[in-house]
Every structure is written in structure tokens, then in C-alpha cells.
Amino acid sequence: MMLRTEKLCKRLDAFLLQEISLEVSKGDYYVLLGRSGAGKTQLLELICGLTPPDKGKIFLDGEDITRKRVQDRGIGLVFQDLALFPHFSVKDNIMYPLKVMKLPLKERVDRVQRTAGEMNITDLLLRKPENLSGGEKQRVALARTLVTQPKILLLDEPMASVDASLKDSIRRMLRRLNRNGQTIVHVTHDFGEAISLASRVGVMHNGRIIQEGTPDEVFTHPANRFVARYAGIKNFFRVTFVRSYNCCSCITDNRTKFKLPKGDYPSSGLLIIAATEVLLSRQGAAGVQINNIHGVIEDIVPSPLGYEITINAGDHFYADITRREMDEEKYVTGEPVIISFRPESLKMVGEGEEMNKY
Amino acid sequence: MKGHTLFNWIFALLASLVLLFIIAPLAGMFLHTSPEEMRSTASDPAVIRSVWYTLAIAFAATIIFAVGAVPLAWIMARRKFPLKNVVQGIIDLPVVLPHTAAGIALLGFISRDGFLGGAAQKAGILLVNNGAGIALAMAFVSLPFLINAARDGFAAVPERTEKAALMLGATQSRIFFTISLPQAWRSVVSGFIMMFARGMSEFGAVVIIAYHPMIAPVLIYDRFNTYGLSAARPASIIFILVALFFFVLFRVLATERRQIFRREDDATD
Numbered sequence: 001m002m003l004r005t006e007k008l009c010k011r012l013d014a015f016l017l018q019e020i021s022l023e024v025s026k027g028d029y030y031v032l033l034g035r036s037g038a039g040k041t042q043l044l045e046l047i048c049g050l051t052p053p054d055k056g057k058i059f060l061d062g063e064d065i066t067r068k069r070v071q072d073r074g075i076g077l078v079f080q081d082l083a084l085f086p087h088f089s090v091k092d093n094i095m096y097p098l099k100v101m102k103l104p105l106k107e108r109v110d111r112v113q114r115t116a117g118e119m120n121i122t123d124l125l126l127r128k129p130e131n132l133s134g135g136e137k138q139r140v141a142l143a144r145t146l147v148t149q150p151k152i153l154l155l156d157e158p159m160a161s162v163d164a165s166l167k168d169s170i171r172r173m174l175r176r177l178n179r180n181g182q183t184i185v186h187v188t189h190d191f192g193e194a195i196s197l198a199s200r201v202g203v204m205h206n207g208r209i210i211q212e213g214t215p216d217e218v219f220t221h222p223a224n225r226f227v228a229r230y231a232g233i234k235n236f237f238r239v240t241f242v243r244s245y246n247c248c249s250c251i252t253d254n255r256t257k258f259k260l261p262k263g264d265y266p267s268s269g270l271l272i273i274a275a276t277e278v279l280l281s282r283q284g285a286a287g288v289q290i291n292n293i294h295g296v297i298e299d300i301v302p303s304p305l306g307y308e309i310t311i312n313a314g315d316h317f318y319a320d321i322t323r324r325e326m327d328e329e330k331y332v333t334g335e336p337v338i339i340s341f342r343p344e345s346l347k348m349v350g351e352g353e354e355m356n357k358y
Numbered sequence: 359m360k361g362h363t364l365f366n367w368i369f370a371l372l373a374s375l376v377l378l379f380i381i382a383p384l385a386g387m388f389l390h391t392s393p394e395e396m397r398s399t400a401s402d403p404a405v406i407r408s409v410w411y412t413l414a415i416a417f418a419a420t421i422i423f424a425v426g427a428v429p430l431a432w433i434m435a436r437r438k439f440p441l442k443n444v445v446q447g448i449i450d451l452p453v454v455l456p457h458t459a460a461g462i463a464l465l466g467f468i469s470r471d472g473f474l475g476g477a478a479q480k481a482g483i484l485l486v487n488n489g490a491g492i493a494l495a496m497a498f499v500s501l502p503f504l505i506n507a508a509r510d511g512f513a514a515v516p517e518r519t520e521k522a523a524l525m526l527g528a529t530q531s532r533i534f535f536t537i538s539l540p541q542a543w544r545s546v547v548s549g550f551i552m553m554f555a556r557g558m559s560e561f562g563a564v565v566i567i568a569y570h571p572m573i574a575p576v577l578i579y580d581r582f583n584t585y586g587l588s589a590a591r592p593a594s595i596i597f598i599l600v601a602l603f604f605f606v607l608f609r610v611l612a613t614e615r616r617q618i619f620r621r622e623d624d625a626t627d
Contacts, residue, residue, distance in 0.1 A: 050521055071527045083518035087540045096536075097526035148526060 001059070002026040002183045003152055008046055008056035017042055017207045020056070024152070024185060024200070029178045031194040031215075032187045033230065034204030040187040041080070043204070044154050047185070048075045061151055076150030080157040082141040084129040090140050091116075091125040097148045111147050119143040119173070135166035139173070146177075153177070155186045159193060171196060191230055195219065203227050221347070228272055234318040235273040241265045250348075254314040259290045261343045269348055277345035278319035280309060280331070285340035292340045293317075297333050311339055384598070391591045399592035405577065409600050411489070412573040416558035419493035420504070420550055427501055427553075428546060431508035432538065436517075449506070452499045457562025464498050465566055491567040496557035504546075504553035511545020512538060544612070551608045558601060 003024040010017040017039045024030045032040050045051045047058055049070040057066045065073050085093050091112060098108040116122045119139045129137060138158060145153065158174070159167050174197060178184050188194060194201050195215050202212045203226070211223040222228035228236045239250035239258070248260040250271060258271060279285035284292045295313030302308075306322040309331060317339050321331075331337070399405055434446065452460055468475040468485040478485050485491040515538050523533045539546070561575035569576060574597040582590035 048525060050524070070524050071529070075525070077522075077525045079518050079522060081516075081518055083516065083522035085519055085523070085537060096523070096528070100527040100532065144522075144526065 002028070002061060003047070003185070004059040005047065006057040006059070008043070008053045008058065010042065010046055010051065010053050012042060012051075015039065015042070015207060017046070020046075020207075020209055022202055022209060022212065024183060026183055027178070027181055028183055029174075029197055029199045030183075030185045031198035031201050032185065032204055032209075033189070033191065033194045033201055034187075035189055038204040039207040040189075040204050041156055042207075044077060044156055044185070044187055048077045048154060049073055050077075074151040075154060076145035076148055076152070077154040078141045078145050078156065078158060080160050082137050082161065084137060084141055084144070086129050088128075089125065090121065090127050090129070090132070093129070093140060094125075094144045094147050096144065101148075115143045115147045119146075133166075134161040134163060135170065138162055138170060142173075146182075152183045152185065155184060157188055158186065159188070159190065191219075191232060203230060222272065225270060228270070233272055234275055235278060237271045237315055238268070239271045240268050252315050256293060256313060256315045258341070258346060259343060260346060260348070265348060272347040273317075273341055273345060275308065275318045275320040277341060278311075278317055279340040279342075280311070280319045280321060280329075281338055281340065282329075282336075284338045291343065291346075292338050294336065294338055297331055297335045297337055300331060300333055311337060313339060387591055387595060390588075391595055395588070395592045396595065400596055402593075404572070405574075405593050405596060408572045408574045408577040409597055411571060412558050412575070412597070413600070413604060415489055415493050415573065416496055416554050419497040419557050420500075420554045422493070423497045423501055423553075424504060424550060427504045428508050428539075431505045431546075431549075432512050432534065434505070434509045435512035435515075450502055453502050455499075457499055457560065458566060460498055461495060461563035461566025464495055464563060468494060468567070485567075487568045487570055489571065492564050492571075492573060495563040495567040496560050497553075499560050499563050500553045500556035503556050504549040507549025507552060508542065508546045511542030511549070514545070515541040547608075547612045551605065551612065554608070555601070555605050 001023055003022075005020055005022050008017060008020040015037075020043055022030075032043065034040050042051065046053050049065070049068065053066065057064055059065065060073065060075065085096065088096065094112045094115060095108055098111055103111070112125075113122070116125055119142060121136065121139045121143060124132060124136055124140065129140065132140065138161060142158075155174075159170060162170055171193070174184065174186070178197075178199075186193070186197060198215050200213065201215050201218045202209045203218060204210070205226050211218050211227050218227060219231040222231055222233065225236050225238075237252040237256070239252050241248065241250045243265075248262060248265060249257055250260060250265070250269075251257045252271070293313045295311040295317065297309055298312045298316070299310040300307055301310075303320060305320060306324075307320070307326050309319045309321060311317045311319060319339060321329075430449075434442070434449070439445075455463075465486065466472050468478070468491055470476060470479050470484075470486075475485050478490075483490060485494065519537055519541070520533050523537045528536070558573075559575060561579065564573055565576050565579070569580075572580065574593070578590050578593050578597065581593050
């Protein structure tokens, strides 16, 4: 295990980081996902030692580093605002840690040249940070940290100061770094970033990690409504299960009833339906005999794939339809429609005590 | 637009009155002094000696006290500690004290019976009626200018850059000298100039500590008391011109330094 934290706790004014235990294996690309204020940056600062924890332990490469000096931990951190030294050139920024390490001049120059080459910033070496674009600054900040060859690289919102058009190239660069064996912990609020980069994801909320796993595990089986909402799933309903002799069903707080495939269900839980699995029609979807619900179209908004349609059927449902389907059916707001679901498209999540918190 | 123009006129008038208030007495002094008086005063060894003496002591006091004042400014900008407001109040105290009162307080401290004066005497140094005592008096009243300017400079340094240096393995002292001080340099130099300027123009505290050797402000007062206004005027003008020269020189040097940096930046583009 490369990085392990054991029940880390820290109180910062009114904010509390609570019992954070996470494990990052060597070569992992671990993405900590959460909204601003979730405690992601504070957790990074605890790990790298800029803030001491109130309780708990941090292990790096098997060694307890909880009380070790920041300078001796072997952790690299790239801040969200990058924190380049404005009075130094790019070259001197990258050279700084090597001077601190008192490396011979030749090795310093070699390392700067090599890292600059890898980061594609060789032509920027003589510039001052104020003359760089957001993407260039990001590469310089990464180079300055990577030149120290950290055991683990912590990135705090690395795409925050990068134009949308350059995000892809930064993403490619981070993926390449990780493929070359660099263990990375990357903090972000962006679900897309997590999906595209992570080998493991931890979702943070209110100072706790509320779900952890591979992106597939986390986003197809969200542990609760907060993660579901984060994963872009809009159709989730708190339901109570009703069991009869030969079928299973559940009912929402607003009395919408769903028939479910046979199986074991808890007494209550969360029902999740992907917006692409909500079938919209005027007469009921072909081949779907059960779970046909009447409602009225409340809103139609363009989405990247076509349109997102909001249907009021006691509960609000969201359906994604393609542009072609819209051209053919020409749905309008206020129109009565039927929404249908195949039983297998309904996902159930048991709702523990944690669930209602989010 | 008419109201706007009237507003401009009124403000311009008020601003001119204030500027005139500053310029008029100085201009009057120049106009009332003949070239002959100026020539004879400029060649008076006592005047020359006192001017150089003032500049040298003010400069030395600033340099010596900067060694402690700059770290104090950094602490005030960066550290949280109990009673920080009280410490800030103590730093600002010399600005609000009557300078003669400051001189009296300092005299008690550096006279033979005082804590510092007693210790200095054992080492064979007499602080009263001595350059060292004058330097202490100048520093006492002018230190807040350096400390506060440097504190603002350090506070404006992005703390993240210091944290980044820490993450890159640097020690606290290396961070101070390579990251914090270079970024706050402009404010520190500006505070340095202000402390120097304030120190060399000090009269009240110095005259209590040491009438002799005479620094320029004491000499001007002495000439006025002994010979009257017309004798004090040329000495005042000479001191004002020399002080102004050094004040402008330091400012220009500080600006030059900035421009050199900027030229280097341009050259790297």
C-alpha cells in the first residue's frame, strides 16, 4: 500500500474532517470527488503535513509519517492556484527544490531539462510566471513538483485554472504520468474528471468519505442519493417495499408505484432509474406491460445528446431522448405522456441510516 | 456633466490650498535667504559636520534596527498569537507619543542609572550625549514606519508560495530569504526609506538625549535660539536640500531596481 490514512480527524473552526480512512495502492490514480467545502483540500493538507491531524495516522510506503516534517515526507503537492514563485523564471522555479536538495549543478540542469522536456515546456524556461497561460502555468507547477521525484503526487483541482480547450491535453499528460508508474491523488469537484482519470474514486461530503471504489462501482451503484446526484442520476426516489405472494413492488412517498423483478429487498431504500432508461411515449412503450405511469411534460431543455424532458407524474421524472426522437414525436410542454420502465432498468439501493443525511 | 465639472473645480481648489500650505513656507524661506547667506552657511564646518552626522546616524540606526524590525514585521504578518493587537499597539506607540516624552522615557533607559545605559557603561560606552544615544532616539520614533510597511509587504506575499516552498523541501529560513523577502522587498525598501527620512528629521527625542554632538535639527534650533530667524534659515535650507537629495536618491534607486527587474522580464519574452 502506497498511502494509508487511519481514522484521520481534524477540526478547523466550524468544519470537521471525520475519521478519514483511505488506501491508495502503488500506481493508483485515486480521485477524491466532492463539492467545494467538502474538506478535500484540508485532507490533502493533512496528508502532506501542512496541517497536523487532531487524531489518526498517516502511512506512506509502510512508514508512519504522521509526525514527520513536511520537507521529509516525499510527497509532492500541486496547489489549486499553483503557487508559482512570481519573482523566479520558469527555470528557477523548477530548479528551486533541486537547489534545496543541494544537488550538483550539472545534475540540477539535467533534471530541469529532462522534466521540462517531458512536460513540453522547454521553450518557456526563461519566462516569468506572469507571462504564461493557465495551461502553461499548470505544466510548470507539475514540473516543479515532479522534478523532486515524489513517492506520491497530490493534485488539488488541477484543471481549475485551465481553459476548457486545454483540459484534454492536461488529462492526457496526467494519464501518461500515471501509466509511467506515478501514484496520484487528485482532488476535484468535476464528475467528468473523475470518470476519465480515476482507477479508484472516493466521494467526500461534509468532511467524510461516503463511498469508495472503482468509478464503475461508485457511479453505477451509488451508495446514497448524494453520490447518485453527483453521478448525474436525477431519477432517484425514496421508496417503501411492498411484498405480495408472487410479485415485488415499491411505492414512493408521493404514492408512485413500481413493479420490481423478483428478489430480496429491504423494507425501504432508494430506487434509481437512469434518465436514458425512462421510455417516453403517448400510448405506452411497445413491449412494456408494467410500470407505465401517466404524467405531464413540465419542461424540455436541450442536452448534449438531445433533450432532457421533465415529467410530472406525482414524482418528477427526467427522460433523455435523442434529437431524432424529438423531431419525430415533437413533444411540447403541458402535453400528457406515459413513461415506462423495464423492470431490469430499476436499480435498488438499500437505505441505511446514513442515507437520509445526504 | 455641469455638476461633475463643479465638483472637479471645488476639489482642485481645496487640493491646491493644501499644497500651497506645504509649499508656501518653504518657498518663503528660500526667497528670504540671500545667495551670500547661503554661501557662507554652506562653508560653515559646523553646519557641514552636523548634516553629515545626521545622515550617517539615521542611516546606521535604520540598518541596525532593520535586523530586528524585519523579522518582527514578518511575525506580525504571518503568525497568530495571543495579544497580537497589544503588540501592534506597542509598535505604533512611538507615533502617538510626544517626541520629547519619548526622549525622556528613553533617557531613563539609557542613562547611567538605566538598564541599557548601565550595561553599556560597564562595556565602556556612554550612550547619553553620544552618537549611539542619538541613533537610539532616532530609531525609537521612526521604527513603526519600517515595521508597518514591511508587515504590509509580507502580508501581501501569497502564503501559498511559502507553503509550496515548504512542500519542495525548503527550511523556514530559506523560505524567508528566497521566497518571502524577495516578494516583499519593495515594501521593505519603502519602509526603510521612510524610517531613514523620519529618523534624520527627528528633533524632540534627540535633543533630550544629546544636545551635543549636534545633529542638523538641533543645530538649526540652536542657531535660532542664539542668533534668530535669519541665522537659522540658511542652515535649514541646506539641511532640507541635502535630506531631499538623499530621499529622492533612495526612491530613484528603489525604482531603478524595479525597472531593472522589468527589463530582465522583457528580455526573456
